[in-house]
Amino acid sequence: MKNLRLKSARAAMDLSQQQLAELVGVSRQTINAIEKGNYNPTINLCIAIAKALGKTLDELFWE
């Protein structure tokens, strides 16, 4: 399932996938895979993304 909340949170901060990827230390393709719902990140990566976007885990990843 696509993670549109992550995509919109990233867009709201005016960040590209590449910029978010650099902030959390992963490849751009990994951010793309998470947004498309093709990859389930570990809790560590979820926390890193949530911190980078200034959101909580619930806001970004809770169904």
Place this chain on the structure above:
Amino acid sequence: MDMAYWFLFFVLLTIAILIISIKIKICRGDYDERQEALHGKGYKSGFFAILVFFVLYISASAGYEKLHEYGFLAIVAGIFLGCSVASLYFIMHDTFFAVKQKPAAYLILTVILAVFNLIPPVEDFIRGVNSYDFISGHRLISLLCGVMFLVFTGALITKMLGSRREAEE
């Protein structure tokens, strides 16, 4: 110098280059968690490709004895096949390159390797070397290696174009 000494020299040189490149982190990149998870599947697919190839080769050579002559060639072809399957899996799943590696630099390398390996067999084709000399002169190995790098080049270009399109979305 005897050929065996040259062989030993090149084996030691290759090992030294590998150790140095790993120490200064040329070969060992930093992969993220998704890439590391997919590496296992890629290696497994390469391993099973080799396994299936050798089972087929052994089955075929049991019925057709002339194939025994090409044992060395079959080993090399099996290794190339395994490497190709694993590498293509990595390239198509964006796990070949570490987070900070640039595919464009490696694209140049694959093109050079493809060209260098394809020149000798193409030369032989032009000169009209017969098929037995072609195989026994290891030109077929060059051809296989060249084709392998050509396929890598094609896969890299496809992925780079796809990646650029994704990033623009």
